[in-house]
Amino acid sequence: MPDLLLSLDDGFLLNNIKGDIGEITVHHLLSYLNKDCYFCINNLLLPLKNGGTTQIDHVILSPYGIFVIETKNYQGFIFGGEHANQWTQKTYRGTYQFYNPIKQNNHHIRTLANLLSLELRYFHSMILFIGECEIKTTLPNYVIDCCLNTDKFFEYIDSKKEFMINQELFKKILQTISNHRIKNTTENQNKHQEYVKHLQNLCPKCQSTMVKRIVKNTGKKFLGCSRFPYCRGTRQFIDKETQNQQELSNLIKYLL
Ligand SMILES: [Zn+2]
Numbered sequence: 600m601p602d603l604l605l606s607l608d609d610g611f612l613l614n615n616i617k618g619d620i621g622e623i624t625v626h627h628l629l630s631y632l633n634k635d636c637y638f639c640i641n642n643l644l645l646p647l648k649n650g651g652t653t654q655i656d657h658v659i660l661s662p663y664g665i666f667v668i669e670t671k672n673y674q675g676f677i678f679g680g681e682h683a684n685q686w687t688q689k690t691y692r693g694t695y696q697f698y699n700p701i702k703q704n705n706h707h708i709r710t711l712a713n714l715l716s717l718e719l720r721y722f723h724s725m726i727l728f729i730g731e732c733e734i735k736t737t738l739p740n741y742v743i744d745c746c747l748n749t750d751k752f753f754e755y756i757d758s759k760k761e762f763m764i765n766q767e768l769f770k771k772i773l774q775t776i777s778n779h780r781i782k783n784t785t786e787n788q789n790k791h792q793e794y795v796k797h798l799q800n801l802c803p804k805c806q807s808t809m810v811k812r813i814v815k816n817t818g819k820k821f822l823g824c825s826r827f828p829y830c831r832g833t834r835q836f837i838d839k840e841t842q843n844q845q846e847l848s849n850l851i852k853y854l855l
Contacts, residue, residue: 644780652794666756671730685698685699717772810824
């Protein structure tokens with residue numbers, strides 16, 4: 600099917616160095632896949648119904664289903680749970696929380712499934728930790744710290760061998776993605792980052808706006824859901840200075 604495949608623009612446009620290092624490693628991994636069976640689409644930016652956008656790091660189309668890959672370029676030790684909202688990264692510099700990438704990728708998969716009008720069984724989620732890190736908790740086998748062992752990546756791909764996408768459907772999927780994807784221009788990337796920032800300020804439980812609150816006894820500030828007491832979602836209150844530092848460390852890029 601190479602002719603049709605070449606018509607897809609394989610946008611490899613990244614706006615920061617940290618991203619670049621990670622992406623190149625994954626590109627290297629993907630280059631070992633059999634090209635007759637696996638077709639990779641990178642940095643897929645898709646529109647959401649609410650006007651926002653979602654960015655999928657890598658999609659691998661194959662007769663055995665659609666692999667949807669979220670990459671995390673983190674260092675240190677990673678602690679998480681399949682159903683937890685927040686996971687933890689521990690480095691010599693400190694401890695950081697980040698949104699559960701399994702949930703994040705499920706959101707990507709649902710977006711893609713809606714776009715393609717396909718059931719979820721066609722999709723295989725993969726979370727790749729590509730930095731120098733080690734997962735320290737038990738997680739599903741599709742969460743892979745591949746800097747330690749790249750075999751785990753290929754083993755997972757090879758474990759999915761149930762034939763489910765014929766040539767006709769394959770072409771239809773490619774055509775639909777090609778018709779709907781947003782071009783990887785700097786302007787569109789910036790718009791996407793703005794949308795991600797907007798999401799970060801909403802309630803993690805119900806997506807309502809957050810208000811600043813103060814713990815009576817300690818005077819500590821936090822952000823609470825405006826629907827309290829009906830919703831008890833909270834966020835850490837971050838002052839401007841800390842926020843700037845966090846933006847520098849690129850946490851935002853990895854949220855969506
Ligand atoms: Zn809420």
